[in-house]
Amino acid sequence: MISVIIPAFNEERSIGLVIKSLPQNKIKEIIVVNNGSTDKTAYIAKKYGARVVDEAYRGYGAACLKGISEVNDPEIVVFVDGDFSDFPEEIESLVKPIIENRADFVLGSRMIFPESRAALLPQARYGNLLAVFLIRFFFRHQFTDLGPFRAIRYKSLEEIHMVDKNFGWTVEMQIKAVKHGLRIMEIPVHYRKRIGVSKITGTISGTFKAGIKIIFTIFKCLLT
Numbered sequence: 441m442i443s444v445i446i447p448a449f450n451e452e453r454s455i456g457l458v459i460k461s462l463p464q465n466k467i468k469e470i471i472v473v474n475n476g477s478t479d480k481t482a483y484i485a486k487k488y489g490a491r492v493v494d495e496a497y498r499g500y501g502a503a504c505l506k507g508i509s510e511v512n513d514p515e516i517v518v519f520v521d522g523d524f525s526d527f528p529e530e531i532e533s534l535v536k537p538i539i540e541n542r543a544d545f546v547l548g549s550r551m552i553f554p555e556s557r558a559a560l561l562p563q564a565r566y567g568n569l570l571a572v573f574l575i576r577f578f579f580r581h582q583f584t585d586l587g588p589f590r591a592i593r594y595k596s597l598e599e600i601h602m603v604d605k606n607f608g609w610t611v612e613m614q615i616k617a618v619k620h621g622l623r624i625m626e627i628p629v630h631y632r633k634r635i636g637v638s639k640i641t642g643t644i645s646g647t648f649k650a651g652i653k654i655i656f657t658i659f660k661c662l663l664t
Contacts, residue, residue, distance in 0.1 A: 441468035442535060443514035443594075446490070447503030448472050448522035452479040454635040458520065459488040461528040466535075471510050472522065473503040481522070501609035505602060511594070518591045525559075525634035526589040534591045537625050544596040544622040547614065548589035548629035556631035563647045567654070571611055574658050581618045586610045586654070589629055596622050607650040608657030615661040 444467055448455055459470060472485040472492045482492045495506035504519060511517060516535050520526050530548065537543035550556045551568065560568075572583045588610055600616035602609070617624055 441514045442466060442516045442518055442531070442591075443468055443511040444470045444518045444520060444531070445504060445507030445511070446470065446472045446485075446520055446522045447475055447500055447507065448477065448481050448485070449475040449498070449503075450477045450479045450481060451522040451636070452477075452481045452484055454524035455481050455522045456484045456488045457524045457635075458522055458526075458528055459485065459490050461524075462520075463529060463532055464489075466532060468514055469512060471507045473507045473510075475499070475503040497605065499606035501602070501607075501612075502605040504609055505605065508597065508602070514594050516591055517594050517597055519588060521588050521634075523634035523636060525632055527630045527632075530589075530629050531591070533627060534589065534629070537627070538591055538593055542623070543625040544593045545613075545617045545624050546591045547583065547585065547624070547626045548587050549583075549585040549626045550587045550589075550629060550631040551584040552626075552628035553630060556629065559631050559633050567647070567651055570651075571654050571658065574655070575611070575615060575618075578658065578662050579615055579618045581624070583614055584626060586614065587629070587631075592617075592622075596620070604657060607653035608660075611654050611657050612661065615658065619661070 470490040472490040474482040474494050476498050485492050493510050495503045604612045
């Protein structure tokens with residue numbers, strides 16, 4: 441059984457499209473974590489059948505942690521953004537290696553299909569390259585992306601004990617997956633320009649803060 445967690449902050453234009461695109465027959469529950477939205481994100485998510493929970497602390501990781509605390513004993517947890525940049529219908533490909541017991545953690549890479557890579561903002565592409573280089577250098581595992589679209593076995597998610605509350609969330613999960621010996625797989629996923637402006641790479645300050653936190657998280661994981 442699959443639980444889908446969608447962290448969302450002011451995504452009223454896209455959240456309905458994300459929920460509607462999910463393969464509902466494969467999913468046990470859809471949890472939208474309303475991360476302090478001031479628009480109609482929560483209302484629209486409920487309208488499309490998602491369970492909405494609130495997380496007042498503003499941060500991507502905080503929203504994901506809240507979603508994890510709300511799941512109802514699934515076998516697999518999938519994380520997908522609420523901006524409709526991912527293709528939610530590709531969840532079936534994402535979870536297949538876990539269902540077939542070939543992987544514990546599957547990352548959807550936006551860096552494999554040329555058209556998906558081109559849809560990323562330049563600062564996101566270069567930030568990815570630096571982060572995956574550092575992971576390969578220090579932890580001896582080759583990733584191609586830090587993409588948010590990912591699936592993980594619930595027992596494995598409990599084992600790695602996620603803690604980051606903001607920009608370091610994705611890289612923390614990937615490094616901890618390596619350190620805990622999880623079976624890791626990357627699959628290519630499609631990606632498009634998001635609806636609206638990114639809260640991270642859409643501004644200079646957001647890009648800078650995210651970059652610093654990702655590097656900090658890598659070195660923190662190296663020392664713990």
